[in-house]
Amino acid sequence: MSVIQVQDLTVSYGALKALDGVDFSVDAGELCGLVGVNGSGKSTLFKSLMGLVSPKRGSVRLFGHDQLRARKQGLITYVPQAEDVDWTFPVSVRDVVMMGRYGHMGRSRRPAAADRAAVDDALERVALTDLAHRQIGQLSGGQKKRTFVARGIAQEAELMLLDEPFAGVDVTSEKLIMNLLTTLTTEGRTILMSTHDLAGVPTFCTQAILLHHSVLASGAPAAVLTESNLAQAFGGPRQEEK
Numbered sequence: 001m002s003v004i005q006v007q008d009l010t011v012s013y014g015a016l017k018a019l020d021g022v023d024f025s026v027d028a029g030e031l032c033g034l035v036g037v038n039g040s041g042k043s044t045l046f047k048s049l050m051g052l053v054s055p056k057r058g059s060v061r062l063f064g065h066d067q068l069r070a071r072k073q074g075l076i077t078y079v080p081q082a083e084d085v086d087w088t089f090p091v092s093v094r095d096v097v098m099m100g101r102y103g104h105m106g107r108s109r110r111p112a113a114a115d116r117a118a119v120d121d122a123l124e125r126v127a128l129t130d131l132a133h134r135q136i137g138q139l140s141g142g143q144k145k146r147t148f149v150a151r152g153i154a155q156e157a158e159l160m161l162l163d164e165p166f167a168g169v170d171v172t173s174e175k176l177i178m179n180l181l182t183t184l185t186t187e188g189r190t191i192l193m194s195t196h197d198l199a200g201v202p203t204f205c206t207q208a209i210l211l212h213h214s215v216l217a218s219g220a221p222a223a224v225l226t227e228s229n230l231a232q233a234f235g236g237p238r239q240e241e242k
């Protein structure tokens with residue numbers, strides 16, 4: 001069974017079709033790179049997978065469930081683009097990572113020893129133990145991303161959706177995040193991440209999806225990121241503008 005199964009997904013903002021008949025699937029344990037020009041619909045796809053935007057047509061199944069059920073079961077975590085987060089919110093790094101444990105707590109939302117241990121472990125894995133008590137607005141771009149990755153680790157999410165995890169990130173954080181994502185997939189988790197780092201995709205990813213409102217190609221990175229596919233995705237005018 002595929003972890004992500006998307007069929008004929010079509011999303012419009014008014015007259016603009018951001019996604020148009022998107023079809024693809026991602027299997028368990030894949031580290032899948034989502035590639036496409038600015039405005040090709042990558043963020044809209046993530047929001048659709050999370051059920052945050054309503055499709056005009058088509059379906060999304062995550063672990064065979066609809067999005068709401070998959071989210072309620074704590075199977076998915078989403079690391080949004082930095083501009084989609086309110087960084088002035090008065091919460092610490094540790095508070096954000098603890099949010100990943102809410103699904104494991106009772107109604108009281110009072111952390112048990114196991115929750116605190118999971119948070120400690122997640123903070124250590126992203127090397128943020130020393131900054132655990134810092135307010136989230138006072139972090140570098142890379143540290144912010146690492147905080148959200150840690151939330152997903154603490155949650156024990158089986159599927160991680162990362163919208164441009166390397167945007168505005170220093171080299172040290174980029175290396176740390178990339179190695180961590182690779183390790184997480186070897187532990188059986190599935191990752192879909194959008195990236196503008198075309199050169200990195202064949203090195204780190206086991207699957208690539210080339211998006212331009214619809215899926216131009218999906219599969220092994222070397223087969224997807226061919227010169228002619230890239231020219232189609234990045235070179236020409238938008239299909240509806242031709």
Ligand SMILES: Nc1ncnc2c1ncn2[C@@H]1O[C@H](COP(=O)(O)OP(=O)(O)OP(=O)(O)O)[C@@H](O)[C@H]1O
Pocket residue numbers: 013016018036037038039040041042043044045
């Ligand atoms: N809330 C919205 N209302 C109207 N149009 C939107 C909205 N969000 C996105 N769009 C438009 O939908 C299209 C797809 O946008 P989206 O943000 O999904 O692309 P993207 O591939 O993530 O871009 P980037 O790489 O720049 O982040 C763009 O033309 C964008 O302007």
